[in-house]
Amino acid sequence: SQKIEQNSEALNIQEGKTATLTCNYTNYSPAYLQWYRQDPGRGPVFLLLIRENEKEKRKERLKVTFDTTLKQSLFHITASQPADSATYLCALSNFGNEKLTFGTGTRLTIIP
Amino acid sequence: KAGVTQTPRYLIKTRGQQVTLSCSPISGHRSVSWYQQTPGQGLQFLFEYFSETQRNKGNFPGRFSGRQFSNSRSEMNVSTLELGDSALYLCASGRGGQETQYFGPGTRLLVL
Numbered sequence: 001s002q003k004i005e006q007n008s009e010a011l012n013i014q015e016g017k018t019a020t021l022t023c024n025y026t027n028y029s030p031a032y033l034q035w036y037r038q039d040p041g042r043g044p045v046f047l048l049l050i051r052e053n054e055k056e057k058r059k060e061r062l063k064v065t066f067d068t069t070l071k072q073s074l075f076h077i078t079a080s081q082p083a084d085s086a087t088y089l090c091a092l093s094n095f096g097n098e099k100l101t102f103g104t105g106t107r108l109t110i111i112p
Numbered sequence: 113k114a115g116v117t118q119t120p121r122y123l124i125k126t127r128g129q130q131v132t133l134s135c136s137p138i139s140g141h142r143s144v145s146w147y148q149q150t151p152g153q154g155l156q157f158l159f160e161y162f163s164e165t166q167r168n169k170g171n172f173p174g175r176f177s178g179r180q181f182s183n184s185r186s187e188m189n190v191s192t193l194e195l196g197d198s199a200l201y202l203c204a205s206g207r208g209g210q211e212t213q214y215f216g217p218g219t220r221l222l223v224l
Contacts, residue, residue, distance in 0.1 A: 041217075100155075
């Protein structure tokens, strides 16, 4: 069955450093991989989407890489700030399919 | 543009009862998806509706059902509630062709 693992349940990073989160998947050939941010008691908020034929995507301090051979995505937050503290979720989907399969999430804490 | 709205935000029910949750998507979005989020299982896909038709379905029992109206608003119904149905129920809308989902704040359901 499809499995998506985010290999750190919790991650503590010093303010100003780069936070790197990992998403690994098996038994899946996604067309798209997305990253969402979720704050306690709120719904996930879309951050970035990367397609299977893209290697890297950037948005301000965020960078996502996608390696379909390794079946892995890395999510980087550079110059991290305490406001970046949240749970980050990766999600996979296929062409024209609104169904998202989510990973287990990584709770990121940026320490001042 | 107003975001996805969900009502009610909080709900307490007892075992055996049924519940109906409501979701209003972003204006212009025709796809509405429902997810269940629990600490143990994470975010799990329930079903997706597009133009009043169920297009995708997750692995949940038949007690979970939904529908979509002509104005794209959607309702989700859970019959014969069980303690394990206690969760945050999230609704997400999309344009139905694009893959990014926009989530509402969720309805927190507690079954006693």
